[in-house]
Amino acid sequence: MEKSEPAHQSDHYFTDEERAAVYKSIYSRRDVRGQFKTDPVPDDVLARIINAAHHAPSVGFMQPWNFLLIQNPETKKKVHDIFLSANDEAAEMFEPEKSTDYRKLKLEGIIESPVNLVVTCDRERAGPVVVGRTHDKSMDLFSSVCAVQNLWLAARAEGVGVGWVSIFNKKALKQALKLPKSVTPIAYLCIGYVEHFLAEPELKSAGWRDRLPIEDLVCFDEWGNMNKEGNEGLYKELSKR
Amino acid sequence: MEKSEPAHQSDHYFTDEERAAVYKSIYSRRDVRGQFKTDPVPDDVLARIINAAHHAPSVGFMQPWNFLLIQNPETKKKVHDIFLSANDEAAEMFEPEKSTDYRKLKLEGIIESPVNLVVTCDRERAGPVVVGRTHDKSMDLFSSVCAVQNLWLAARAEGVGVGWVSIFNKKALKQALKLPKSVTPIAYLCIGYVEHFLAEPELKSAGWRDRLPIEDLVCFDEWGNMNKEGNEGLYKELSKR
Numbered sequence: 001m002e003k004s005e006p007a008h009q010s011d012h013y014f015t016d017e018e019r020a021a022v023y024k025s026i027y028s029r030r031d032v033r034g035q036f037k038t039d040p041v042p043d044d045v046l047a048r049i050i051n052a053a054h055h056a057p058s059v060g061f062m063q064p065w066n067f068l069l070i071q072n073p074e075t076k077k078k079v080h081d082i083f084l085s086a087n088d089e090a091a092e093m094f095e096p097e098k099s100t101d102y103r104k105l106k107l108e109g110i111i112e113s114p115v116n117l118v119v120t121c122d123r124e125r126a127g128p129v130v131v132g133r134t135h136d137k138s139m140d141l142f143s144s145v146c147a148v149q150n151l152w153l154a155a156r157a158e159g160v161g162v163g164w165v166s167i168f169n170k171k172a173l174k175q176a177l178k179l180p181k182s183v184t185p186i187a188y189l190c191i192g193y194v195e196h197f198l199a200e201p202e203l204k205s206a207g208w209r210d211r212l213p214i215e216d217l218v219c220f221d222e223w224g225n226m227n228k229e230g231n232e233g234l235y236k237e238l239s240k241r
Numbered sequence: 242m243e244k245s246e247p248a249h250q251s252d253h254y255f256t257d258e259e260r261a262a263v264y265k266s267i268y269s270r271r272d273v274r275g276q277f278k279t280d281p282v283p284d285d286v287l288a289r290i291i292n293a294a295h296h297a298p299s300v301g302f303m304q305p306w307n308f309l310l311i312q313n314p315e316t317k318k319k320v321h322d323i324f325l326s327a328n329d330e331a332a333e334m335f336e337p338e339k340s341t342d343y344r345k346l347k348l349e350g351i352i353e354s355p356v357n358l359v360v361t362c363d364r365e366r367a368g369p370v371v372v373g374r375t376h377d378k379s380m381d382l383f384s385s386v387c388a389v390q391n392l393w394l395a396a397r398a399e400g401v402g403v404g405w406v407s408i409f410n411k412k413a414l415k416q417a418l419k420l421p422k423s424v425t426p427i428a429y430l431c432i433g434y435v436e437h438f439l440a441e442p443e444l445k446s447a448g449w450r451d452r453l454p455i456e457d458l459v460c461f462d463e464w465g466n467m468n469k470e471g472n473e474g475l476y477k478e479l480s481k482r
Contacts, residue, residue: 007440009269014262014398021255021262022398026293026391028250047478052267054455057393059407061444063453069475072462090375102372131343131444132407134331138382139407142427145383149390150267152298157255157263166300166373166380178463186383196249203302203372205247212304214295221313222419234310237288 025153028197032161034106035194036113045158046115049191052154053119058143060131064123065144065186068177070116075176079188080110082172083165090167105206108165113190119148124182144186151189161194214238266394269438273402275347276435277354286399287356290432293395294360299384301372305364306385306427309418311357316417320429321351323413324406331408346447349406354431360389365423385427392430402435455479 014022050067058064070076091102110116121144133139148164155162165188173185203209215235219226228235255263291308299305311317332343351357362385374380389405396403406429414426444450456476460467469476 006443006446008437009440011265011269012438013400014265017258018262018265019398021259022266022394023289023293024252024255024259025263026395027296028252029298031298043474043478044481047475047481048264050459051455051479051482052264054453054458055267056390057270057272057405061442061450061452063458065458066464067459068464069459069461075462086376090372093370093375098370105372107373126450129334129339131331131346131449132348134334135327135409136407136411138379141379142382142386145386146390146393148383149297149387150394152387153263153391153394154267157260159254164298166377168376170377178465180464183464197253199248199250201302202247208372209302209367211302212295214292217295217304217306218291218308218310220310221316223307223309223421223424224419233284234288237284238292240285240288241292 021157025156029152029156030161030197031201032163032190032194032197033109033202035161035196035198036109036190036192037195038112038114039193040114041160041192045160049151049154049158049160053147053151056143056147056150058146059133059139060126062126062130062133062140062143064121064125064140065147066120066122066183068118068120070118071114076110076116078176079116079173082168082176083108083110086167086169101208105202107167109163109190109192110165113163113192115191117189117191118177118185119144119151119187119189120179121184121186122182123184141184141186148187148189155191159193161192161197163190164188165190214241262398266397270393270397271402271438271442273404273431273435273438274350274443276402276437276439277350277431277433278436279353279355280434281355282401282433286401290392290395290399290401294388294392297384297388297391299387300374300380301367303367303371303374303381303384305362305366305381306388307361307363307424309359309361311359312355317351317357319417320357320414323409323417324349324351327408327410342449346443348408350404350431350433351406354404354433356432358430358432359418359426360385360392360428360430361420362425362427363423364425382425382427389428389430396432400434402433402438404431405429406431455482
């Protein structure tokens with residue numbers, strides 16, 4: 001089957017201002033747990049951030065995601081209970097001193113945020129053999145994660161906060177949302193307008209962990225080769241942030 | 242330990258132009274395989290997109306990623322050979338007719354792209370118990386995927402193309418890059434300036450798969466509840482893209 005040459009994008013370049021806006025969304029995005037306002041998120045805003053997610057990359061163009069919107073207070077309560085019980089288990093896993101600190105962390109906004117949204121992955125979306133997924137079966141999960149990150153950045157640009165809650169017994173969550181066997185919940189997101197966005201990640205401000213120096217995370221051609229010779233220029237630029 | 246109230250962001254809002262730029266990066270990003278130019282990517286650009294990745298969300302602020310830059314032609318050749326052998330295996334997995342079509346697809350730009358970059362995940366980065374990873378051990382992998390998506394969008398804003406190659410025998414790839422046992426390669430990325438960005442995803446233009454209608458992917462409160470009653474506004478907005 002002969003194909004004509006596929007069309008190109010006419011808008012190849014970003015202006016400096018456009019480029020800066022993309023970085024602004026990346027650097028100002030936060031995992032929001034505690035600053036939600038109850039104001040509803042308008043349909044047009046919600047639709048735009050869901051469509052942003054839908055335009056994420058996906059392995060073999062599989063688009064394995066679904067978007068389950070939760071606004072019913074009873075469903076939220078059910079999910080919140082599942083969180084509470086898992087969070088108790090989680091607290092017990094830390095050493096005694098850390099455990100006390102852990103219990104002080106606010107890790108979700110399920111009830112307060114006006115919209116909860118579950119991004120899922122249907123592992124059977126595109127049949128048994130998928131381009132690009134033949135040698136790594138996790139690639140479909142990763143596609144759904146890319147959708148989450150698109151949504152998160154779009155939401156920040158809309159002034160909307162998003163928090164990813166991951167402390168659940170997965171079986172209980174699947175049951176509460178009636179997900180079929182082939183569908184995995186990837187991200188349970190709490191979404192809403194916020195009083196403010198924090199300047200720094202909460203776990204950083206709480207003294208839980210620091211941001212790692214980027215120059216310790218870059219290596220060359222093989223693991224552990226951090227020879228800076230010949231790469232002075234890159235290291236200098238990396239340290240500018 | 243008492244903490245003072247953490248600082249807020251002074252720049253809460255995005256202008257309409259800034260918001261549009263974020264969506265522009267999301268909608269114009271492509272998985273690039275075939276349009277790479279050999280021009281080097283300057284250090285400042287490379288540093289900016291790596292720093293964008295480093296500012297992705299991560300479970301428990303774990304920052305499990307490393308960035309392995311591959312520019313040595315011998316290493317690229319070794320990785321390309323690993324791709325070729327996996328891609329032959331992949332082609333055999335499809336039905337005969339699909340298999341012929343599959344072999345026509347260009348799925349990587351390892352040799353032509355000036356920079357290859359591997360984003361990894363160190364599964365032991367933050368000790369045995371990590372906030373938010375107690376009930377889903379994959380959360381660290383997902384954090385590294387968020388880093389990839391940040392990098393991808395930043396690169397698009399820089400006019401730089403990125404392609405994610407996933408067809409490898411993982412053991413062989415780890416060995417070629419000398420990754421330690423605890424470190425998993427998440428994404429093997431081909432990076433470089435491009436002749437053009439395609440208007441549509443390549444698998445769509447090639448007739449391999451179509452974009453799914455977004456209204457089939459949204460449901461309410463539980464799986465399969467696609468009752469549009471009461472949600473007309475959202476469906477109308479979703480269809481606007």
